[in-house]
Amino acid sequence: MNWDKMKDEALKYLQDYLKIDTSNPPGNEIKGALFLKGILDKENISTRIYETSPRRGNLIAKIEGNKGEKPLYLLNHIDVVPVDREKWEFEPFGGEIRDGYICGRGTQDMKSMAVVQLMVFILLKRENLSLNRDVYFIASADEEKESILGIVQLIEDIPDVFTPGYVITEGGGGTRGVFTEDDRVIWGIGVGEKKPLFLHLEVKGEAGHGSQPHKNNPNELLVKALNRVLEYKQDEAVISLVEETIRKLGKLPDNKFVNSMTKNTVTVTTLKAGVGEPPMENVIPSLSTASLDCRLLPDINPYEFIENLGKIIDDDRVKIKPVKIPEDVPVSPYDTELFQIIEKAVSKKYPSSVIVAILTPYATDSRYLRNKGFVCYGFTPTVTTKEDLSLMHSDNEKIAVEEFYNGIELLYHIILKFCQKS
Numbered sequence: 001m002n003w004d005k006m007k008d009e010a011l012k013y014l015q016d017y018l019k020i021d022t023s024n025p026p027g028n029e030i031k032g033a034l035f036l037k038g039i040l041d042k043e044n045i046s047t048r049i050y051e052t053s054p055r056r057g058n059l060i061a062k063i064e065g066n067k068g069e070k071p072l073y074l075l076n077h078i079d080v081v082p083v084d085r086e087k088w089e090f091e092p093f094g095g096e097i098r099d100g101y102i103c104g105r106g107t108q109d110m111k112s113m114a115v116v117q118l119m120v121f122i123l124l125k126r127e128n129l130s131l132n133r134d135v136y137f138i139a140s141a142d143e144e145k146e147s148i149l150g151i152v153q154l155i156e157d158i159p160d161v162f163t164p165g166y167v168i169t170e171g172g173g174g175t176r177g178v179f180t181e182d183d184r185v186i187w188g189i190g191v192g193e194k195k196p197l198f199l200h201l202e203v204k205g206e207a208g209h210g211s212q213p214h215k216n217n218p219n220e221l222l223v224k225a226l227n228r229v230l231e232y233k234q235d236e237a238v239i240s241l242v243e244e245t246i247r248k249l250g251k252l253p254d255n256k257f258v259n260s261m262t263k264n265t266v267t268v269t270t271l272k273a274g275v276g277e278p279p280m281e282n283v284i285p286s287l288s289t290a291s292l293d294c295r296l297l298p299d300i301n302p303y304e305f306i307e308n309l310g311k312i313i314d315d316d317r318v319k320i321k322p323v324k325i326p327e328d329v330p331v332s333p334y335d336t337e338l339f340q341i342i343e344k345a346v347s348k349k350y351p352s353s354v355i356v357a358i359l360t361p362y363a364t365d366s367r368y369l370r371n372k373g374f375v376c377y378g379f380t381p382t383v384t385t386k387e388d389l390s391l392m393h394s395d396n397e398k399i400a401v402e403e404f405y406n407g408i409e410l411l412y413h414i415i416l417k418f419c420q421k422s
């Protein structure tokens with residue numbers, strides 16, 4: 001195969017894909033779905049566009065294989081999170097290449113991965129390989145907002161496409177400087193996910209004049225409650241996955257990524273209070289609210305977690321209201337042939353790297369599929385530094401072009417090994 005030619009082609013596709021603004025809301029994923037369809041049409045791969053709602057397009061493509069083995073799904077999402085345009089050093093939807101990086105919203109989450117999967121999928125077809133299983137390429141909508149108009153509705157509406165098999169999607173990958181302070185590349189393959197639990201805190205108090213402080217000011221009661229929550233040290237999880245990771249890597253560093261994978265976390269995401277617009281400085285309001293984004297380890301019961309939070313706050317005036325109680329999602333087994341193939345291929349390309357199974361700290365489409373019996377791996381086949389990883393969902397998102405290329409080769413070898421008929 002002419003890898004150089006293929007890489008040029010892939011980079012061009014990625015640049016063009018990044019130029020399509022699929023910020024969710026509103027999503028407009030249909031534009032992305034049609035773009036992918038155009039590429040697959042040229043390869044004579046038939047596709048199905050599934051619009052779950054006007055302009056909310058999903059794309060499904062399949063290469064037929066033998067029915068003997070369970071299907072493989074290369075799953076990626078078309079939508080991206082919105083941008084705070086003023087903070088960007090480059091056009092977020094420009095697909096610009098700068099200093100060895102390809103820049104733009106979606107380069108990490110997850111249009112680069114989508115194009116990596118797309119290229120591997122196309123190569124399977126071009127080489128006319130005989131496959132031991134069906135291989136799907138699925139680009140979903142609405143992943144950044146609960147996936148309701150994406151994978152959730154697809155599973156519901158077209159169950160014939162979704163028969164339990166293997167899924168490779170986002171939620172893990174190679175990193176440098178995240179799990180260890182040295183320069184080693186660590187591959188964390190996502191086999192499970194933390195559960196998002198969103199809570200509203202509400203304090204009703206007594207309105208009044210700002211010049212006359214009193215003890216029933218809802219803002220002050222809320223601040224004290226939040227302080228108690230933030231000062232409470234969440235225990236390190238005693239779950240086998242984390243223990244295994246520590247056994248392989250030694251003591252893990254204290255950084256936001258490691259913490260998010262090994263502990264329950266609580267983040268204050270909204271604070272709201274005040275009377276008037278803009279709110280008046282001299283008025284004590286009668287209501288003060290906050291939201292907490294809590295991410296729970298798989299074996300934590302959300303009701304018990306909320307009860308414990310109530311004990312930490314220790315003030316009946318602070319009401320805790322769950323927005324939605326998350327479902328339990330099983331951890332995918334990682335003693336599978338696919339996991340071993342990934343391990344082998346990674347070790348071959350990155351001989352001094354270490355591979356560990358991890359919990360993905362954020363929610364992905366996998367949670368809906370694991371619950372239906374699919375084995376899902378969060379595996380983006382590229383290596384990202386801690387600094388670059390911080391750009392995900394943030395400003396100036398980018399990925400090293402060389403890593404994007406490496407990802408195509410690595411995933412290609414994995415898929416070939418797993419799907420080629422022996």
Ligand SMILES: [Zn+2]
Nearest residue numbers: 077109110170
């Ligand atoms: Zn994503």
